[in-house]
Amino acid sequence: MPFLNLFTAVVLITLEQLAQWRYGPAGLVGLLLLAVGARTRSTACSSLGAVLLALVVAGPTLQ
Numbered sequence: 752m753p754f755l756n757l758f759t760a761v762v763l764i765t766l767e768q769l770a771q772w773r774y775g776p777a778g779l780v781g782l783l784l785l786a787v788g789a790r791t792r793s794t795a796c797s798s799l800g801a802v803l804l805a806l807v808v809a810g811p812t813l814q
Contacts, residue, residue: 776805781807 765788771779781803790798 774804777803778807 758777767779767782774781781800784800784803785797786800788794
């Protein structure tokens with residue numbers, strides 16, 4: 752059980768860092784809203800996070 756908790760924490764931290772690096776603060780906020788909504792079983796929070804992530808991913812890229 753402690754291994755599973757440690758593994759989950761490492762995966763979540765890695766995903767957060769990847770979202771911050773690739774999609775900036777908006778991607779991180781979307782990922783956090785999605786995670787909090789899933790943890791608390793709040794459909795409004797998880798839906799808002801999913802929509803925010805979709806908008807960030809589908810938005811125009813400034814390269």
